[in-house]
Amino acid sequence: MEIRRRYLAEGAQSKLRPDHKQAEQAAPEMPSVVERMKHAAGAGTRVVHALANGEEIVVEADEVERRRQICEVCEWWKAEAYLGAGGCAHADCGCTGLKAWLATERCPVGKWGGNEE
Ligand code: SF4
Numbered sequence: 001m002e003i004r005r006r007y008l009a010e011g012a013q014s015k016l017r018p019d020h021k022q023a024e025q026a027a028p029e030m031p032s033v034v035e036r037m038k039h040a041a042g043a044g045t046r047v048v049h050a051l052a053n054g055e056e057i058v059v060e061a062d063e064v065e066r067r068r069q070i071c072e073v074c075e076w077w078k079a080e081a082y083l084g085a086g087g088c089a090h091a092d093c094g095c096t097g098l099k100a101w102l103a104t105e106r107c108p109v110g111k112w113g114g115n116e117e
Pocket of ligand 1 (some may be wrong): 100
């Protein structure tokens with residue numbers, strides 16, 4: 001009985017802790033599947049367009065690594081997305097880490113891809 005009472009009391013307290021609430025707020029939601037499909041289709045179109053124009057479609061490995069390092073500390077990065085592979089939760093993105101390889105893609109908030117602020 002004592003264990004049950006303590007369990008219930010601790011459970012209730014953990015729900016009220018400020019750090020618990022902050023953790024919930026800090027975890028961004030991924031865009032809907034429909035939005036992600038639209039963005040993926042747009043990325044595919046840009047790749048096809050680049051191929052048709054003889055442009056590069058992938059970036060060098062050091063640029064991929066630079067982009068990944070930026071994403072991994074970004075407020076929009078959701079490490080648990082895509083079965084733990086991680087993804088961008090920004091409403092204009094929703095990408096996997098594979099986006100970092102594409103020369104045709106940009107960060108939606110200007111952190112990499114030629115639109116750096
Ligand atoms: S693509 Fe841009 S917004 Fe998305 S996680 Fe990477 S740095 Fe952040």
